[in-house]
Amino acid sequence: MPAAQGVAAAPLMGIPRPDNGKKSAGRPVVKLVVTDTELGESEAVPSKPIDMNRVLNLFEDPFSRDLVERHVRILKKVAKTYCNGILLKDLPQIVKILNICATRAGDHTEYIDPMCDIVKLCGLPFLKERMSDEATYAQVVADSFSQLGCLMRVPSSQLRIQICKSIANFYNPEMSKQQTEGFQPTSLAYKIKMAEVGGMAETLVLSLTLLENHLQEKIALLKVLQLFSNSIENCKLMAKAQAACRICSRLNDPDPSGQVLFRSSEILWNLLENGPKEEIINQLSNIECIYALKDSFVRLLTNGYRHYDRQLRNDLLVITTLIAENNCSPLVESGFAKQLILFATFSEVKSHNPLVKNLKLLHKHEDFEMKKLLLNMMVVLAKDLSAVQLLCDGKAVLALFNYVKASEKPGIHDWPAARFEDLQLHAIATLSTVAPLLVEDYMTCQGNTRILLFLEWCSSQGILKKSLAGSGKNDNFILLEIQSDILFILSSLCENDTHRKELFGSEGVDILIQLLKMEPSKIYSGLGHNKLLFCTLDAVWSCIIGCFTSEDYFLEKEGMFIILDLLALNLKNMNNLLLGILVEFCDNPKTIPHILTWRGKNNDTVPKHLVRLWKQEEEELGVRRDSYGRIIDAERPLVGQFQDEQEVVPMPANCFSVAIMEVAENVRAKIYSVFCRLGFENLPGLSALDYVTLSVISRYLDFKIKANHKQSEMVMKTWDKFLARTSNYEALRKAKRLQEKSIDSSRQKARPQNSTLHSTHITNLNTTVACGRVVTVERTPSKLIGGPLADTDLAIKRVPIRGGALQKTKSVRLLN
The missing domain is CATH 1.20.930 (Transcription Elongation Factor S-II; Chain A)
Incomplete structure (x- = not known):
């Protein structure tokens, strides 16, 4: 019989041919339909969906608690059903089942293998039926991830390692490429985000305590934390769980592979970069962490010969420097500071310390960077008085002076010429910080x-x-x-x-x-x-x-x-x-x-620009002036609004007042000093309003002296209240007279400003030359006629026009 199309034809083995005395017309053919199950490849496609609620009820039912074999069979069936990924809607029930099994795994190890199979599926993308499922089940997934991290409590190395592998697969882009008919996989970022929301990083950090004596499990967990620490949110969660202290204090746990030290240092780096830096540094300032850093650094420096060892050594030195900038005391107490100074100076100052007996820095980039880091460490240590004596004992000044010398012949030093010159700059900068603290050593050298x-x-x-x-x-x-x-x-x-x-x-x-x-x-x-x-x-x-x-x-x-x-x-x-x-x-x-x-832009002069700077400074300070720049507040002619709002702080008798201290960094004080050299009259390029401001500048020192008597003003405010009860009546009366005299002085000093304006206005009037020729100059703006200057002392004089010209007069040429 001919074979059907698409179906393989094969002889029927083991069945005798019919003996009818005739020659057979052909071989008999049997149609075979081979299923995936018969081929042992049933895992390639999921089986019929399971009602996970019924499965959960079975595990929760107290009457079926002892049916361990049945539980194991169902767990295997669940793993087989979701071999291509767990449905989002079924994830909460599956995680609850895993938690129930975790409580019983101590007595029944049969649960471990099927649990590992299901946990392995958590590393695959979850499956969603609708596009909205990710948002719909977001909180449920986050809670489930939190419970998944808690499974680390199960005392099973196999399960713990599988949990870490599955979580690490959250970051594996290859996993998201898997497709399943009828469903869509969740995005790679979805699981990472849900792990953050569920606080999985904090849970895993807390589980580090359970793995102190289990190397392989610890390495697997550190790998996960290394991935987690690239996220700012995860770093915050890890810091909350004291991750920096927990990880740093165990840097020197026995580990032939070196992965513990490598991954731990990477996590610490990420925590410092992405997490709350101050909080992380405070955790690392723990004395146990300092001892761990010290032992790790010394071991890498004295016994590390690989490029990787040198890089890791420098990373630890940078972390140590950050700790020292925050607090040097733990480094001094642990002896780490003394060793760092030794390593920084042993090339220049001979030492019999066994740590540096056979130590030599090579012409490697990492060694050169370490030398600069050690010089920087001396600057940091110099800020703490407890470390100054260590710098003295380590002969730091003498070592630094080894670089303050001519390098006429390239190559005569231990370092290449270019690197030696770079170290010269670092050494001189370090010396400028260290030498003032060690004057005797400096003079001895x-x-x-x-x-x-x-x-x-x-x-x-x-x-x-x-x-x-x-x-x-x-x-x-x-x-x-x-x-x-x-x-x-x-x-x-x-x-x-x-x-x-x-x-x-x-x-x-x-x-x-x-x-x-x-x-x-x-x-x-x-x-x-x-x-x-x-x-x-x-x-x-x-x-x-x-x-x-x-x-x-x-x-x-x-x-x-x-x-x-x-x-x-x-x-x-x-x-x-x-x-x-x-x-x-x-x-x-x-x-x-x-x-x-x-001369500057627009033919500006220095006096013109200085007056402009003065006005700008007063405007920023909120000093009160009228539209012509004249003094309004005669009592406080220099005080601005912002200064006025500040509270008056009593100062000891042996301290300078705020009014005096302010002069040191005051732009107005420097402008006044320049004008004192240039003079206050006949300056080029100044307008009438500039001269008004200049009259204020010329009396800057008088106004500052007045401001220095601010304390007397405070006394006068309480005059009426305490006058009858005070025994210093005469002193207060004199202070009051001094106050009134100071105010009158300010008012008197304001009058020349008005005089300046009027004298300038008179000069700018229409002028008739004696020879009969008429010379026209710019007239007074009409908007100023009858202005506020009419009320000044000069108003009683008879002048042709009230007001004054504020614009620069045009230069004219007299005609014969």
Whole structure:
């Protein structure tokens, strides 16, 4: 019989052929239909759906509690039914069944295998029948995930490892590619989000305590926590469960593979980056964590030879530095700080400590980075007085001076020339912090002589000029950072030392002028030009001002014009520094002609711009002035609204008052100081209103002296209440007279402002020349005629026109 199409034909084996004496017409054929079940591949397709509510009732029924074999068969059937993924609607019942089995697994280990099979299915994408199922079952899934994490309590290594593997599969994109007919898989992000909502990360951290002596289970769990720690929300949950302390304190658990240390350090890094940083650092400040970090770092430094070991060692050092910045005490108490100082200085200062006997830093990038991290650690430790003695015992100053020397022959040092120069910068910056705390060590090392010789060598080589010559079109962040660091170091070295300023010399001045000529558009480029400009101005203050030869050369190269150009840009965060430089340069008599000669945009003069800055400062402070800039509040002519709202804080007799302390960083005080050098009369470019403001500026010091008697004002407020009861009646009476006199003085000083306006108005009237020629100048604006100036003292005089011209008069040429 011919075979049917699509069905295989085969001989019927074991059946004898009919013996009819005739030759057979052909082989008999049997149609075979082979099912998946018979082939043993039934797992490829799900079986008929199960009513999970009935299954749950079976496990919850107390009368069927002992039917363990039947339970196991049903669990296997459930695993077989959902082999392609668990339906979202059935997940809560399945998790409840797993929890029931978890309570009985201690007595009946038969539950473990089918439980593992079902937990394995949780690593697959869940199946949804409708698009809305993800939102509909969101809270149910989150609660189920929370219960899934609680299964770690079951004392079964097999189950715990399977739970961790299934959770890790949440992050496996390959799992989401699986398709099932009639259903749609949930997205990869859905399960990750539900794990966050369900607080699974916190539950798993708490389960770490159960796995302290189970290496494989612990490694599996750390892998999951490493994945979880990439999320900000999970990091918050982990911090709540004290994850940093729990993980860090167990860094040195026995582990031949090294995975515990590696994964733990990665988790700590992620917690510091994504979690509540302060809370994490506080957890790591635990003394047990410090000891664990100490032992791990020393072991990696002395016995680690792989590239991986060096990287991990540096990671632990950065974590330790963050802890030290928060609190150095645990590092000092544990002895870790002493060891770190030893590792930072052993290359420069010979030590007999066995830890460094055979230790040598190689020309590897990781070793170079560690050296810089150790130098930075000394700066951090120097902030804690308890660590200063350790720096002294470790001969930190002597070690740092090993880099403050000329490197004329490349390659003579342990480090390549480029890296040695980089370390020189770090060492000098570290020395600037450590040396003031260890003055005796600094003097023993002849610190001043060494620094001066080094500075002289730098000047003779043009090293600074080469380093700063790159400021141009090819600026980059690293180059700008290096330039800023060099200028900061020079400022620190030359400040308050005339001899060092002389060594800075004309070449240094040329470099600073070159940097000051920066394009204004670059200042806010975001690369660091603003920082470089600030460091350059600081270097002008520290390296030039106070050295007459350098000041004269700076003026000769038109450096003052550049300073005034920058001041005209009105950079809020630099105006104070620029004005301070201007004030200091005004002590040099050669500066005044430069200031008076300078012209800015719209032909503005320095006095004009200074008056504009004064008005701007008063406007920001809320100082009360009328429309002409005249004093309104005679009692407090300099006090603004914001200052007035501040409470008066009583100060001890030996402390300066707030009015005095404010002068140090006050823009108005510096403007007043500049005008004191320039004078207050016959200044170019000022209008009538400018002179009104200038009259206030000229009396700035008097007003500040008045403000310094603020305490007497407080006394006068309580005069009526306490006068009858006080024994200091005469003193209070004198204070009151002083107060009244001060107010009268302010009112008297306001009159010249009005006089200034009127004298300017008279000058601007129509003028007739004696020779008979008429010269026309700009007339008084009609809106000012009959204005508030009519009520001044000069109003009683007979003048042709009341009011005054506020606009600049046009220059005219007299005709013969």
